[in-house]
Amino acid sequence: HNTSPSKFANVNFGDRGMSLEEELNDSNTFYLExxxxxIHKKPTPIQIVKVDYPSRSAAVIKEAYFKQASTTDYNGVxxxxxxxxEAKETKSKTAFPLKNFxxxxxxxxxxxMAQAGICFVIIRFAVLDRLFLLKASDLFTYWDRQxxxxxxxxxxxDIEKLAAELHxxxxxxxxxxxxxxxxxx
Amino acid sequence: HNTSPSKFANVNFGDRGMSLEEELNDSNTFYLExxxxxIHKKPTPIQIVKVDYPSRSAAVIKEAYFKQASTTDYNGVxxxxxxxxEAKETKSKTAFPLKNFxxxxxxxxxxxMAQAGICFVIIRFAVLDRLFLLKASDLFTYWDRQxxxxxxxxxxxDIEKLAAELHxxxxxxxxxxxxxxxxxx
Ligand SMILES: [Mg+2]
Ligand SMILES: [Mg+2]
Numbered sequence: 011h012n013t014s015p016s017k018f019a020n021v022n023f024g025d026r027g028m029s030l031e032e033e034l035n036d037s038n039t040f041y042l043e044x045x046x047x048x049i050h051k052k053p054t055p056i057q058i059v060k061v062d063y064p065s066r067s068a069a070v071i072k073e074a075y076f077k078q079a080s081t082t083d084y085n086g087v088x089x090x091x092x093x094x095x096e097a098k099e100t101k102s103k104t105a106f107p108l109k110n111f112x113x114x115x116x117x118x119x120x121x122x123m124a125q126a127g128i129c130f131v132i133i134r135f136a137v138l139d140r141l142f143l144l145k146a147s148d149l150f151t152y153w154d155r156q157x158x159x160x161x162x163x164x165x166x167x168d169i170e171k172l173a174a175e176l177h178x179x180x181x182x183x184x185x186x187x188x189x190x191x192x193x194x195x
Numbered sequence: 196h197n198t199s200p201s202k203f204a205n206v207n208f209g210d211r212g213m214s215l216e217e218e219l220n221d222s223n224t225f226y227l228e229x230x231x232x233x234i235h236k237k238p239t240p241i242q243i244v245k246v247d248y249p250s251r252s253a254a255v256i257k258e259a260y261f262k263q264a265s266t267t268d269y270n271g272v273x274x275x276x277x278x279x280x281e282a283k284e285t286k287s288k289t290a291f292p293l294k295n296f297x298x299x300x301x302x303x304x305x306x307x308m309a310q311a312g313i314c315f316v317i318i319r320f321a322v323l324d325r326l327f328l329l330k331a332s333d334l335f336t337y338w339d340r341q342x343x344x345x346x347x348x349x350x351x352x353d354i355e356k357l358a359a360e361l362h363x364x365x366x367x368x369x370x371x372x373x374x375x376x377x378x379x380x
Pocket of ligand 1: 097
C-alpha cells in the first residue's frame with residue numbers, strides 16, 4: 011500500500027489548513043476504507059451533568075465538562091498487532107517539550123507494551139512542518155531521565171536519529187503505517 | 196490469574212445492582228491493575244455544539260448531542276492480541292434479538308477480524324442472570340442468515356452450544372479473559 015506519488019513531488023502538502031488530528035483521522039479513513047488497518051481516534055471523554063429530553067426530539071446535553079483523558083489519542087489493529095499512539099504538536103524549532111505528556115499517558119503506554127502492543131508518538135514540529143514517529147520505548151528513555159536531572163525535552167537532533175520521519179503524500183496523507191511496518195518487522 | 200473463590204461458592208453474585216457495563220468496567224480495572232490486560236470502555240461519542248468559557252473556571256459544554264457509536268463498546272490489548280467487543284443485555288428468556296446490533300458494529304468487527312483481531316460479544320440474559328461470550332464469527336452466521344429469510348434472533352439453546360458461559364466471581368467479577376484464552380489457544 012506504499013504509494014509513491016512522484017508526479018506530486020513538487021506539491022507542498024504542508025500548507026493544508028488541517029490540524030494534525032484531522033490529518034491523522036483522514037489517513038485512518040483511507041486505511042479503513044482500503045482494508046489496511048482499523049484505527050480510530052478515541053472520543054473525548056465527557057462528564058455529563060444535565061440532559062434534557064424534549065418531546066419528539068433527541069436528548070440534549072445541557073451541562074457537561076471535559077474530562078482528562080486517561081489513555082492516548084488513537085488505538086486499533088493492524089496486521090494482527092494492537093497499535094496505540096498519541097499525536098502531539100509543538101511550536102518549538104529545536105526540541106520536543108516533555109511537558110506535552112501526562113504521567114498517565116506514559117503509564118498507559120507502558121502497560122500496553124507489557125501486553126506486546128505497539129506504542130509510539132507522532133510528533134509534529136509545526137513551524138518546521140516536520141513530522142516524526144517515535145517509538146514509546148525511546149520516549150520512555152527521555153521521560154525517565156528527567157526525574158534524575160535530565161533535560162525536560164527531546165532535542166530535535168536526537169529525534170532525527172531515533173525516529174522515522176514521515177512525509178506527507180496524497181493517500182494516505184500521513185503514511186505512518188510504513189514506519190510501523192519497520193517496527194513490526 | 197484464574198481464581199477459584201470456593202469459599203464464596205454460595206454467595207449470589209447475581210444480585211449486584213450494577214449494569215453489565217459497570218460490571219465489565221470493574222473487571223477491566225482488576226485486569227489493568229494486575230497487569231493482565233489493558234481494556235477500556237470507549238467514551239460515548241458526543242457532538243459538541245456550544246461551549247462556554249467562564250473566567251477562572253473550567254469550560255462548560257452548554258449544548259451537545261449523543262452521536263451513534265460507529266464501533267463497539269470495548270477494545271484493548273491482551274497477550275499480544277487486539278481485543279474488540281460489544282456488551283449487550285436482553286430481557287428475553289429464550290433468544291437474543293439481533294436488532295440489538297447495528298450494521299456498522301457488525302462491519303467494524305468484520306474489519307477488525309480481517310486484521311486478526313479477536314472479536315466477540317458478551318451477552319447477558321438479564322432475567323435468567325446468565326452471561327455468555329459468543330465469538331463474532333458465530334454472531335455473523337446468524338446475522339447473515341436473517342437476510343436470507345432466517346430468524347431475527349439467536350435461540351438460547353444455540354448460544355448454550357456455541358458460546359462460553361461466564362460465571363460471576365469475586366475478582367474479576369466477570370472473568371471473560373478465561374474464555375478469550377480458549378479462543379486464542
Ligand atoms: Mg494528542
Ligand atoms: Mg453495549
